[in-house]
Amino acid sequence: MRYRLLLVAVCLLFGWTAQAQEKPQAYVGAEILPITGPPIPNGTLIVHRGKIVAVGPAKSVTVPADAERVDVTGKVLMPGLVDSHSHIGGTAGGDGSAPLQPDARVLDSLNVRDAGVQKARAGGITTVNVMPGSGLLSSGQTLYLKLRSGGTIDELLLRDEQGTILGGLKMANGTNSIRTAPMPGTRGKSAALFRELFVKAQDYREKIRRAEGKPDQLPPRDLALETLVEVLNGKRVVHFHTHRHDDILTVLRLQKEFGFRVVLHHVSDGALVAKEIAAAGVPVSLIVIDTPGGKLEAVNSSIGTGLALEQAGVLVGFHTDDSITDSRLFLRAAALAVRGGMSREKALFGLTMANAKILELDKRVGSLEVGKDADFIVLSGDPLSIYSKVLQTFVEGVKVFDRSNPKDYLLAVGGYGASHDQVMHLDCYDDGGDQ
Amino acid sequence: MINRVQGSGFRVQGLRFLWLLALMTVTAAIAGSGQCLAQDLAVRGETVYTMAGEPIRNGVVLIRGGKIEQVGPEKQVKIPAGYKTLTARVVTPGLIDAHTTTGLSGYLNQPGEQEQVEKSAPIQPELRALDAYNARERLVDWVRGYGVTTMNTGHGPGTLVSGQTMLVKTKGATVESAVLVPSAMVAVTLGGAGFADAGKAPGTRAKQIAMLRAEFIKAQETLRKQETATTEDKKPTRDLRVEMFVRLLKRELPLLVTAHRSYDILSALRLAKEFNLRLILDGAAESYLVMDEIKAAGVPVILHPTMYRSTGEAENLSMETAAKLIHAGIPVALQSGYEAYVPKTRMVLFEAGAAAANGLTLAEALGTITMQAAKILGISDRVGSLEIGKDGDVVLFDGDPFEYTSHVKGVVIEGVLVSEETH
Structure with missing residues (x-):
């Protein structure tokens, strides 16, 4: 115990989370799938201070003399x-007191020590959009996280250059958000409530514009409308839960009327309206499950939807909707989409770069390119094979999951205590304390 | 392990005739199945997993009159003239889902097609799966497309004694034409999932076992009265509920106990020992904690789906449990189970694949949804392997059956190509 306390103290001394190494690290010998380029059979990836500094065939990448070499021969990176x-x-699904709660934030409700967070790392997930639920028309603001090792939400946040915490706004139509009063009872009412909210937000924005920065002329602060103004100004993307073909078209209609940026989520009927989605230039975050959707509006959920959307030219990313599907099985979404006819290239793109674009983080994550964050995973084989395992997960050059570590292994396969909240996940502690 | 149809009004022998009759009269009813009449078939495969010995390279399975006539390497088995030939990369026996509610629960998840649990009373073993199975349910069609040809389906977890399960083939337009064993098991749920609504019994684990013991003691008394009655009129009057407990006491059929916590599993073993019951453990998320006890009791396990959600009482499940149990010598079959939300059914093919990726060999994993399942369900004389005399139930794949990127290319039940679509 005393030894452990000492180790924790050491961890604290060098910073709460493990820091990216000062020396460059060179991962050599693996097949590298950069996603934005063709596979590299014998590749070298060099990372330094959390960023990718070189990636390419072993022959054409020079490993710096001071670099730490990591042999990953036979693995896939x-x-x-x-x-x-x-x-x-x-996080909670949503506060059932009213149908529209754009002021509620996932930021204020997420437990980073939840076992599910480490299970996501075990599944190779390094960036995630955590959403509130679909039981309300809008259950609040979503949160984009980097799954860095950390015991507080602040350590996992993604921020833009101005320091603004990044996230979107959740909206939902169709049957989940149709309930008894005060919720809408029909699709027509649902759409009307959305339009009313957007009209109010337009009015609010106009009042702010007319005030020309004069504090006494500004309208009183309204947290919900402020969020919607961000949406109208293109600063916050709407993540819209929608299944049925007509509900999807309703989202596109709202989008056209109010001009916000939107991502269609789930999209069970995607194959029926693929052309319309493509024409609107709206991306899709697709769920892929191996069985029927479990409700009327998701009845057309199919492993073939990815193919239909790909053929129409729609940008398709996949999602876990954890706990609908387990984060540890995220690779499966792409593999099943390939079973349904999607191209291997677009399916792998859908796990990485497409979602980076969807979350507007494509300059930082989603592919292995020089200058991007050193977020990568080491796999035992083909990412689309059921037999392959995520062996290690790195965020910004720091290892956050290692299957050879007994604690991480427990999370990866399950077992006694695997679903309890994590007391603490410190790589520094884990690597030194238990081995 | 399960006695066939005793005194329940069904004769399996007669069913085959009924099946043929039904086929001749309602051929159009089996939508999308292409041809419906059993014909002589030769199924060729680059790899044939017979599940009775090593896989055969370049093998062929001959099916005549719905039964397997011959199995072996192509060089040794001549395909007679007039046999329709099907060819695939990989051929396996028809898959068996050892526990599901498919057919009672439906594809759309709507009221009226959710017949797997009756909440009006905690103990209702008299509820028969036969009286609730929709042979035309789209979900049956769905699982068949992914290779499932035999299911143990019926009343699911959710009340202390929810009812009976039955064994069916995923064929036919009526339950009569699908059924193999009409009364296969009595389903019991221990732990939180088997509690009644607040204020009603059972609300605790101890009460659950007390209620079950009381039922078995009552059945013991009934049995004694039946055996000691000197004349017909002195025999106890019929009681459908008691009758089922009597059948369990007589070991005519097993008790299927869904229990995830290790201590609930031990309670099931204790109950089975006290009343000398045939027991099959179901779900059994924490079974890896009590393997010695399960093995000593000689009890098989119909394990939760490998990729089942690790929440609630199943929070401690492991994807390696199938491997642990099998390597400890405990018979294991996999199931699709039942979940209230998404998915509406799991595919045992994928669940076995995940088990293969977590400690089982391909053959061991395939066994959990073929031969081992058939043995646990007591129908290994009919299904589970590709052997002469068994039912001509075959699945055709275009690659490793467990790879997500492979496809099911065809499904044959008793010599009938029931699915030709690619899944």
Whole structure:
């Protein structure tokens, strides 16, 4: 125990989370799937201070003299997976007191020590959009996270250059958000409530514009409308839960009327309206499950939807919707889509780069390219094979999951205590304390 | 392990005739199945997993009159003239889902097609799966497309004693034409999932076992009265509920106990020992904690789906449990189970694949959804392997059956090509 306390103290001394190494690290010998380029059979990836500094065939990449070499011969190395729709961290579905709650934030409700967060790392997920639920028309603001090792939400946040915490806004139509009063009872009413909210937000924005920065002329602060103004100004993307063909078209109609940026989520009837989605230039965050959708509006959920959307030219990312599907099985979404006819290239793109674009983080994550964050995973084989395992997960150059570590192994396969909240996940502690 | 149809009004022998009759009269009813009449078939495969010995390279399975006539390497087995030939990369026996509610629960998840649990009373073993199975349910069609040809389906977890299960083939437009064993098991749920609504019994684990013991003691008394009655009129009057407990006491059929927590599993073993019951453990998320006890009791396990959600009482499940149990010598079959939300059924093919990726060999994993399942369900004389005299139930794949990127290319039940679509 005293030894452990000492180790924790050491961890604290060098910073709470493990830091990216000062020396460059060179991962050599693996097949590298950069995603934005063709597979590299014998590749070298060099990372330094959390960033990718070189990637390419072993022959053409020079390993710096001071670099730490990591031999990953026989393994497959690809970008960390990006999940564009998840519910990890024990966040609530939504506050049932009213149908529209754009002021509520996942930020204020997520437990980063929840076992599900480490299970996501075990599944190779390094960036995730954590969403509130679909039981309300809008259950609140979503949160984009980097799954860095950390015991507080702040350590996992993604921020833009101005320091703004990144996330979107959840909206939902169809049957989940149709309930008894005060919720809408029909699709027509649902759409009307959305339009009313957007009209109010337009009015609010106009009042702010007219105030020309004069504090006494500004309208009183309204947290819900402020969020919607961000949406109208293109600063916050709407993540819209929608299954049925007509509900999908309703989202596109709202989008056209109010001009916000939107991602269609789930999209069970995607094959029926693929042309319309493509024409609107709207991306899709697709769920792929191996069985029927479990409700009327999801009855057309199919492993073939990815193919239909790909053929129409739609940008398709996959999501876990954890706990609808387990984050540890995220690779499966792409594999099943390939079973349904989607191309291997687009399916792997859908786990990584497509979602990076969907979350507008494509300059930082989603592919293995020089200058991007060193978020990558080491796999035992082909990412689309059921027999392959995520062996290690790295975020910004720091290992956050290692299957050879007994604690991580427990999370990866399950077992006694595997679903309890994590007391603490410190690589520094784990690597030194238990071995 | 399960006695066939005793005194329940069904004769399996007669069913085959009924099946043929039904086929001749309602051929159009089996939508999308292409041809419906059993014909002589030769199924060729680059790899044939017979599940009775090593896989055969370049093998062939001959099916005549719905039964397997010959199995072996192509060089040794001549395909007679007039046999329709099907060819695939990989051929396996028809898959068996050892526990599901498919056919009672439906594809659309709507009221009216959710017949797997009756909440009106905690103990209702008299509820028969036969009276609730929709042979035309789209979900049956769905699982068949992914290779499932035999299911143990019926009343599911959710009340202390929810009812009976039955064994069916995923064929036919009526339950009569599908059924193999009309009364296969009595389903019991221990732990939280088997509690009644607040304020009603059972609300605790101890009460669950007390209620079950009381039922078996009552059945013992009934049995004694039946055996000691000197004349017909002194025999106890019929009681459908008691009758089922009597049948369990007589070991005519097993008790299927869904229990995830290790201590609930031990309670099931204790109950089975006290009343000398045939027991099959179901779900059994924490079974890896009590393997010695399960093995000593000689009890098989119909394990939760490998990729089942690790929440609630199943929070401690492991994807390696199938491997642990099998390597400890405990018979294991996999199931699709039942979940209230998504998915509406799991595919045992994928669940076995995940088990293969977590400690089982391909053959061991395939066994959990073929021969081992057939043995646990007591129908290994009919299904589970490709052997002469068994039912001509075959699945055709275009690659490793467990790879997500492979496809099911065809499904044959008793010599009838029931699915030709690619899944």
